Amino acid sequence: MNFDFDTETAEMRDMVVRFARRDLGDGTAAHDPEDFRRRWQLAGKQGITGASVPAAYGGSGLDAVTTAALMEALGYGCPDQGFAFSVAAHLFAAVMPITEFGTEEQKQRWLPSLASGEAIAAHAITEPEAGSDALSLRTRAERKGDAYVLNGSKCFTTNSPVADVFVLQAATSPGGGFFGLTTFVVAAGTPGLTVGPRYDKVGLRGSPMADVYLTDCVVPAADVLGEEGSGAGIFSSSMKWERTCLFATYLGAMQRVLDSTVEHAREREQFGRPIGGFQAVSHRIVDMTVRLESARLMLYKAACGLDAGSDDEIAPALAKLAVSEAAVQLGLDAVQLRGALGILGGEAETFLRDALPSRIFSGTNEIQKNNVARALGLGGRRSRKLRQR
């Protein structure tokens, strides 16, 4: 076991931190789609938007551990956590499914522009009536000759207001459970696909999000990703990437906020000495450090599993749980330790608002716990032994 990054990875992290601080803005400006795309293209030039895409398709060809390191550096250097989240959602929920399940033709068609930062992707599964219960989604895809006709609506779709490509889940066999869903790759501007107004969110404000509507949207059968009925499997695979590498952006953001909190505790004086000298303050900071370090270890362990080709879904679920819970608690602690300054819209308050949604997206923390409990044999149904008693 080795907990150190090699020199090349360490240099890449430093480079990404410098780039993010210099070029990605602090997230305080009002959302401007043109500026968003300008920053996206810059991130593309740095190899960030296609970090885990193979070099043969224009990506950086990084493994999961190195991709996580890059994402952590992005979160550390970029105070606009919404922007970092958007880049990560593009890469892990939309681009990686094309990378892993696309045909050669699909990969050649979509990946170079998605990796280079020229194009932005969105992934849409959630619907008004199907959130945690994603398998019961209502968007229908009916086969008509060489195409499918899609009808339905999606909500909370990250990047949809600016997306060039949509990776969409629809039911080809309604009620078919795990094998009832199919994934489609649909270009923006396809007749029948429209995007609603951008949401105004309390957190991750730099990440544009809207609803997506499908009305008699005709998609060629050649644009099915994987095979008909393989949508849930593709979704599960992308969630392993998301629950691991996307959450690495939060590790970086937590480290940034922790660093500035330590600085504040060293400098702010009350009762004639720095507040960091009071045990209640210093212990709170040590607790923040323990949570961050534990979450980081769990996340990199999950990334190692991805690189080893493990089909374990528990390590990514545990990483997601650990990082998001640590993030929310760290945000609360960072606000508390700044006193009234903490609620005046600075770094700690912004981070707390950005941390809250992390317990919800990529499958809520309650759903992750259900999945882990099931893996522990706590499925809810009484075992035959118990029933016989």
Ligand SMILES: Cc1cc2nc3c(=O)[nH]c(=O)nc-3n(C[C@H](O)[C@H](O)[C@H](O)COP(=O)(O)OP(=O)(O)OC[C@H]3O[C@@H](n4cnc5c(N)ncnc54)[C@H](O)[C@@H]3O)c2cc1C
């Ligand atoms: C910032 C952000 C970005 C997002 N981006 C995308 C995106 O790009 N694409 C996309 O498709 N979706 C996206 N989503 C949607 C996200 O996937 C859903 O919000 C999430 O799956 C939960 O669904 P829901 O909001 O409908 O909550 P619900 O499913 O209605 O859940 C409400 C509450 O009930 C709990 N609950 C539900 N069922 C159970 C159960 N069986 N056991 C225990 N508790 C349960 C939940 O844990 C939660 O606390 C995003 C969400 C957020 C916040």
